[in-house]
Each structure stands twice: as structure tokens, then as C-alpha cells.
Amino acid sequence: MQVTLMQGLLIGLFAIISGIDFWWEGFYIFRPMIVCTITGLILGNLTLGIVAAGLTELAFAGLTPVGGTQPPNPIMAGIMTVVLAYTTGKSPATAIGLALPFSILMQYIILFYYSAFSVLTKKLDTYAEKGETKRFTNLALLPTWIVGLTYGIIAFLCVYGAQGPMKSLVNAMPVWLSHGFEIAGSILPAVGFGLLLKSMLKARYVPYLLIGFTAACFIKFGNLMPVAIIGVALALIEYNRSKKDAENDKKLKTAMENSNGGDDEDGI
Amino acid sequence: MKMESKKSETPTRGKLTKHDVGMLGIRSIFNQSAMNYERMQADGWTLAMIPSLKKIYKDDKEGLANAMKSNLQFINTNNYAAPLLMGLEASLEENGEKRSTIDGLRIALFGPLAGIGDAITWFTILPIVAGITASFAKQGSVLGPLIFFLVYVAMFFARIPIARLGYTTGTKAISKIRENSAIVSHAASVLGCTVIGGLIATYVQITVKTKIPVTAGHTISIQTQFFDRIFPNILPLGYTFLLYWLLKKKNVSPVMLILVTFILAIALSWLGVL
Numbered sequence: 001m002q003v004t005l006m007q008g009l010l011i012g013l014f015a016i017i018s019g020i021d022f023w024w025e026g027f028y029i030f031r032p033m034i035v036c037t038i039t040g041l042i043l044g045n046l047t048l049g050i051v052a053a054g055l056t057e058l059a060f061a062g063l064t065p066v067g068g069t070q071p072p073n074p075i076m077a078g079i080m081t082v083v084l085a086y087t088t089g090k091s092p093a094t095a096i097g098l099a100l101p102f103s104i105l106m107q108y109i110i111l112f113y114y115s116a117f118s119v120l121t122k123k124l125d126t127y128a129e130k131g132e133t134k135r136f137t138n139l140a141l142l143p144t145w146i147v148g149l150t151y152g153i154i155a156f157l158c159v160y161g162a163q164g165p166m167k168s169l170v171n172a173m174p175v176w177l178s179h180g181f182e183i184a185g186s187i188l189p190a191v192g193f194g195l196l197l198k199s200m201l202k203a204r205y206v207p208y209l210l211i212g213f214t215a216a217c218f219i220k221f222g223n224l225m226p227v228a229i230i231g232v233a234l235a236l237i238e239y240n241r242s243k244k245d246a247e248n249d250k251k252l253k254t255a256m257e258n259s260n261g262g263d264d265e266d267g268i
Numbered sequence: 269m270k271m272e273s274k275k276s277e278t279p280t281r282g283k284l285t286k287h288d289v290g291m292l293g294i295r296s297i298f299n300q301s302a303m304n305y306e307r308m309q310a311d312g313w314t315l316a317m318i319p320s321l322k323k324i325y326k327d328d329k330e331g332l333a334n335a336m337k338s339n340l341q342f343i344n345t346n347n348y349a350a351p352l353l354m355g356l357e358a359s360l361e362e363n364g365e366k367r368s369t370i371d372g373l374r375i376a377l378f379g380p381l382a383g384i385g386d387a388i389t390w391f392t393i394l395p396i397v398a399g400i401t402a403s404f405a406k407q408g409s410v411l412g413p414l415i416f417f418l419v420y421v422a423m424f425f426a427r428i429p430i431a432r433l434g435y436t437t438g439t440k441a442i443s444k445i446r447e448n449s450a451i452v453s454h455a456a457s458v459l460g461c462t463v464i465g466g467l468i469a470t471y472v473q474i475t476v477k478t479k480i481p482v483t484a485g486h487t488i489s490i491q492t493q494f495f496d497r498i499f500p501n502i503l504p505l506g507y508t509f510l511l512y513w514l515l516k517k518k519n520v521s522p523v524m525l526i527l528v529t530f531i532l533a534i535a536l537s538w539l540g541v542l
Contacts, residue, residue, distance in 0.1 A: 054401075121304065180534030211462055
């Protein structure tokens with residue numbers, strides 16, 4: 001299948017909107033769940049978009065911009081997964097792997113911008129010192145427009161410009177290679193979950209991880225809701241217990257202080 | 269020095285309405301508008317605060333300039349915690365607290381708030397919402413993206429009550445945040461870890477194809493007759509833990525692990541193992 005110029009432009013436009021959304025972390029339309037769906041809609045194959053949305057969203061579940069870090073870019077991953085599946089006829093699972101270089105490219109562009117936008121701080125300081133709110137506003141918003149425009153251009157070039165070479169590249173791939181990409185796509189969520197665990201998992205949370213894992217292995221249900229409910233129950237138990245502990249600690253402390261006051265003469 | 273002398277006369281400050289504080293919550297979306305490595309969100313943070321500061325300082329141009337300049341100090345917090353802190357700061361500015369008090373509190377609080385905010389939004393809400401909506405999406409149901417979208421639209425508008433909460437609790441909020449942030453993060457981590465356990469079992473797929481010939485015409489499948497009999501999904505769990513260990517203890521970069529995963533998958537596909 002071919003991406004038309006009109007479709008390429010529409011995807012570029014959507015990349016601008018979702019790019020700004022990612023920059024601001026506003027409505028989360030930058031997550032692959034939405035990006036893939038909209039891209040599928042533009043290409044006239046909504047179902048493909050939605051199926052790819054589920055796969056790509058999970059592959060990127062742990063790749064989050066926490067604490068000012070930049071993960072591989074979810075927008076380019078989402079767009080290119082659907083576009084590559086659409087143009088080459090490969091399964092979305094295979095396409096996730098093929099989309100990855102585009103995602104990493106965008107990641108590095110954003111990292112470059114993080115450094116580059118430091119040059120604006122001096123000028124913003126001067127506007128602040130003079131209380132010039134209008135000029136300050138315009139300049140503080142400039143990075144947003146630059147980032148949005150970059151998304152639009154990159155997305156359009158990747159989608160429309162690169163589709164020919166990508167298609168011949170993919171068609172030249174032997175079966176074991178494209179099967180390898182498909183397998184990688186289905187293992188990829190492990191990287192994301194590993195990253196989530198890196199920030200969350202402490203020794204005392206391992207039991208909960210195991211409970212969730214075991215529950216999901218044996219509860220046969222269409223989605224993760226049962227596991228989420230078990231998680232909420234466990235969290236409530238822990239919340240109440242920690243709260244009580246904290247109160248007891250406080251009482252203990254005041255009691256100790258009181259008794260200390262009395263014993264002061266005996267010295268330490 | 270001029271600003272010190274000005275402060276002692278403290279011109280009367282304007283008061284924000286409930287609507288103003290709500291708008292501050294909406295404007296908190298600008299928090300990352302000029303994100304950069306020098307002072308992270310500070311420029312966007314100040315941009316979000318401008319209308320509130322303007323209303324509070326009215327004609328006091330110097331006070332406004334001072335407030336803007338002080339807001340331009342390094343800050344990096346969670347984007348849903350930002351409106352809380354903005355509301356809190358607005359109430360302090362309004363009460364004419366000392367500049368050093370306001371700045372000190374903002375700097376002291378953005379870190380803990382980032383921790384609790386990230387624990388709730390990125391490590392708990394996102395995995396749960398993604399896990400549940402992805403199960404719809406994988407079957408091609410439009411419910412997946414639709415529910416996902418609605419959840420995050422609701423999250424966006426939650427910035428309004430969050431900003432109001434910060435504004436109304438004011439200084440009272442500080443001891444509350446200090447006291448409860450550890451407990452709430454703990455509970456969120458319990459929920460998050462449980463769900464991630466479930467996600468590993470559901471969405472990481474590794475199936476070994478290799479069959480070992482025992483006698484002529486009789487083979488043993490490593491997957492169904494070995495791994496699955498130990499425990500279902502034991503390979504995904506093992507591989508995730510391996511990656512976790514490499515990320516945490518060996519400081520391997522995620523991009524590196526993604527590449528290694530691809531090379532491994534392709535090599536094992538070529539060998540016919542996976």
C-alpha cells in the first residue's frame with residue numbers, strides 16, 4: 001500500500017499536535033495508544049491502527065520521560081509502526097522493531113533541543129527583571145513552536161519520503177529476519193517493565209510483583225482488571241498500616257520526650 | 269537593595285478568585301514549554317504563573333519583576349504536582365510572605381512532590397490504564413484508545429482542583445505533604461508493582477520452539493514439556509528480571525538493552541530456537 005501526499009501531510013499535521021502535547025505532557029495523545037489509532041484512521045485502516053496501538057503502547061509502557069530524561073520517542077514509534085505495517089503488509093509486531101530507528105532518531109533531536117534551549121535563559125532573565133510579561137510569554141513559548149514544527153517535518157519526511165526505500169528494504173528481508181523482528185517486538189515490553197521496576201522495585205515490593213504475576217498467570221480474563229483490583233486491595237492494606245505505624249511512632253516519640261524531660265537530672 | 273526598601277512598605281496585594289486559581293491549574297500545562305537542561309522547567313513554570321502574579325502585584329511593577337525573577341530558578345517536578353505547588357505559591361505571594369520563604373518552600377517541595385507524582389502518574393496510573401486498554405486494542409476494539417483518551421482528558425482537568433487544593437490548604441499543606449508523601453508513594457508502589465507483575469505475565473511473550481529428539485519419532489518440546497511445567501511465563505519473568513538487574517546494577521542504558529534484545533531475537537530466530 002502507498003501513502004498518498006495528502007495522507008503524509010495529515011500525519012505531519014498530527015505529529016505537530018501530538019509533538020506539542022508530548023513537549024507539554026498535556027493530554028497524553030502522544031502515547032502510542034492514540035498516535036497509532038489516529039495514524040490508522042488517516043491511512044484508512046482504523047483496525048490496523050488500533051491493533052498496533054495495543055502492541056506499541058505496551059512496548060513503550062516503561063519508556064517514560066521521568067525526571068527530565070528522554071525515552072525513545074513514542075510518537076515516531078507509533079506513527080512508523082502503523083505506516084510500515086500498512087506499506088509493507090508486515091504484522092504490527094514486526095513493524096514495531098522496524099520503527100525503532102525512527103523513534104531513537106527523534107529521541108536524540110529532543111535531547112539536542114534540551115541543551116539548545118538553554119541559550120534562551122539569559123534573555124528571559126532580562127525580560128523578567130523588567131517585568132515585561134508579553135515579551136517573556138512570547139519567548140518562553142518559542143521552544144514549543146520549534147519542537148512542534150520539527151515533529152511535523154521529521155514525521156512527513158519519514159512517512160512520505162522514506163516509504164519507497166523502506167518498502168524495498170523490508171521486501172528484501174529473509175523470513176528468519178522478519179520473524180526475528182516480530183519476536184523482538186513481543187519481547188520488547190520487557191525492557192519497559194524492567195525500566196519501571198528500576199525506579200520502583202525495592203526488596204520489600206518483590207512479594208507484590210510475584211502476587212501480580214501469579215494472579216495474571218492463572219486468572220483467565222480478557223484484561224488486567226482483576227490484577228489491578230488485587231493491587232488496589234493490597235495498596236489499601238499497606239496504606240492503612242503505614243498510617244497507623246506513623247501515628248504510633250508519633251505517640252511513642254512524644255511519650256519518650258515526656259519521660260526524658262523527667263529523667264533529665266540523672267543525665268545520659 | 270532597592271527591592272528590600274520597597275518590601276517594607278508592601279503595597280496591598282490583589283486577591284485571586286476561585287476562577288483565577290482554576291485558570292492557574294490550566295496554565296500549569298505551560299510548565300514544560302521551554303524545557304532546557306540549564307534550569308529545566310523554570311521558564312515554563314514562570315510563564316504559567318504570570319497572570320496570577322500580575323493580578324497579585326497589580327501596579328507594583330517592581331514586585332512583579334522580583335517575583336518573576338525568583339521564579340526563574342531551577343525546578344523539575346512532576347507535571348500533575350506542578351499545579352499543587354503553583355496554587356500553594358500563589359497563596360503565599362498573596363499573603364505577602366517574604367521572598368526567601370516562598371522560594372525556599374518551592375525549592376524544598378518540588379523534589380518530594382516529583383517523587384510522589386511520578387509514583388502515582390507514571391508508575392501506577394499509566395501501567396494500569398495502558399495494560400487494560402491494550403487488551404481491548406489488541407482485539408481491534410475502539411474502546412481501547414477511547415477509554416485511554418477519556419482517562420487522560422479527565423487527568424488534565426484534574427489540574428484545576430489540584431491547583432485549588434494547593435491554594436486553599438496553603439501553608440497547612442506543607443506539613444501534610446511532608447508527612448504523607450512517603451506513605452502515599454509506598455501504597456502507589458505496592459499497586460504499581462502488583463500490576464507490573466501482571467503485565468509481565470500477560471504481555472511479554474517468549475516461546476521456545478526447540479524440540480529435543482529422545483528416540484526416533486519421539487521428541488520433547490522444551491516449552492510445553494519443560495518450561496510450562498515449571499511455571500507458566502517463567503521465561504518472560506526471568507528475562508525481565510535480567511534486564512532489571514542490568515539496568516539497576518550494571519547501569520546499562522535502555523537503548524542498549526533494546527538493541528541487544530533485537531540482536532538476540534534475530535539470532536535465535538535464525539537458529540530456529542524462537
